[in-house]
Amino acid sequence: MANGDFGLSNEAAIIKSGIREIFTPHIPVDEISHFFGREDEATRLVSVINSPGQHILLYGDRGVGKTSLAKTTCKVILQRLQRGLFFEKRCDSGDSFSSIFEEALEASGVDLSFKEEVHTHNDGGGAGLNAGIVKASVSSKRETKTTSAPNFKPESPSWVANQLKGLSGIMLIDEADAIALDSDKKKIAELIKLLSDNNSNFKIIVVGIATTGEELTAGHPSVERCLKEVSLQRMCDDDLKKLILNGMHRLSLIPDNDVVDKIVDISAGFPHFTHLISLKCGEAAIINKNKHVTVDVLKSALNEAVKDSEGALQRMLESTLRALNTPQEYKLLLLTASYCNTPEFRSAELRDKLMSKFGVEVDSKALSRRLTKLTQGEKTTILHKPARGCFQFTDPRMPSFLKMALNSDDNEL
Ligand SMILES: Nc1ncnc2c1ncn2[C@@H]1O[C@H](COP(=O)(O)OP(=O)(O)O)[C@@H](O)[C@H]1O
Ligand SMILES: [Mg+2]
Incomplete structure (x- = not known):
């Protein structure tokens, strides 16, 4: 083959080594042998799930390890402490309250594919209909036509709670931040409250990107007692x-x-x-x-x-640099900002870091102006100002990405 073997022999060596089962940047961990740290958080999840009437709300930044913690813990609980069903729903913007619980409802015996039936039978026949079906009878002399519509209310928290409360197991509602309507988030909170009131063995873990738990329950007031919040910080x-x-x-x-x-x-x-x-x-x-x-x-x-990094991070850096007249200067500034120890930084801190790390001296007013420029734009910008005089990366993963992408400028390496 003129172009070599398209990297096939390298691929074969890599696959044989098993490295892609050990280092899994794009797949959450669900095996305890691949799971590190998080002892306190995992212990708390296990104890809450095993406490009657309590459910979990797990939140934190993207990529911090929320899904891995939730899945690994569920696996441990269901293998070692109690048998039960496990449902996992990854939400997206098209999901509503009823679509989220489809699989669990079907496991509880509800046939959601059933829409409507028309029965024709002789008068007085009393055809046996399934429970949960409403009858509308039209009598004639010889024949009764019965239109039956299932009495399903998958959009009602109390109806769903009634169906699910008898199940035993755990449901993981992941990426709950993607649910578009606050009314659907409130319904999930209501369902959790009802399951808790019924002391059900069906436990729910809501997981999502958020800085406060309230964002994921749309501020439902009475759910606090039964929904224990766990905020997951960086490892x-x-x-x-x-x-x-x-x-x-x-x-x-x-x-x-x-x-x-x-x-x-x-x-x-x-x-x-x-x-x-x-x-x-x-x-x-x-x-x-x-x-x-x-x-x-x-x-x-x-x-x-x-x-191999997420396209969103690459695009953000590229579009930021493209819009600037002196991209090299801003590259150094952004790289230095990625070495600031706290998520929020001030221009004076950055000035000191530029000096100590790269030996570069800059005028403080000019630096402030440049930082402010990086917060201005119609679309989401690489930095934002959480408070007056403070700057922060809009995506908390950006400092790591910058340290990788700008490493050739980084004289530390
Ligand atoms: N406790 C952990 N031990 C080892 N790897 C982890 C751990 N938590 C997360 N990871 C890894 O980090 C990456 C992101 O984890 P993930 O659970 O998907 O984060 P999130 O759900 O918060 O976005 C994945 O590659 C996963 O394998
Ligand atoms: Mg996740």
């Missing part, structure tokens, strides 16, 4: 380190200490980036048939990781 550096070392060890790879530290630093508590960079480093090492993962391997792995 700690020690647990990210364990994730890298454990995975590398399973692959018989030996990463340099500097490589491990750099991956942890770039990840900034987001396990997605830890998996992504470790995967790219490991793949390069496997292709090179070299067990040692060096800083040079990391450099090329970061370029690959950028290509």
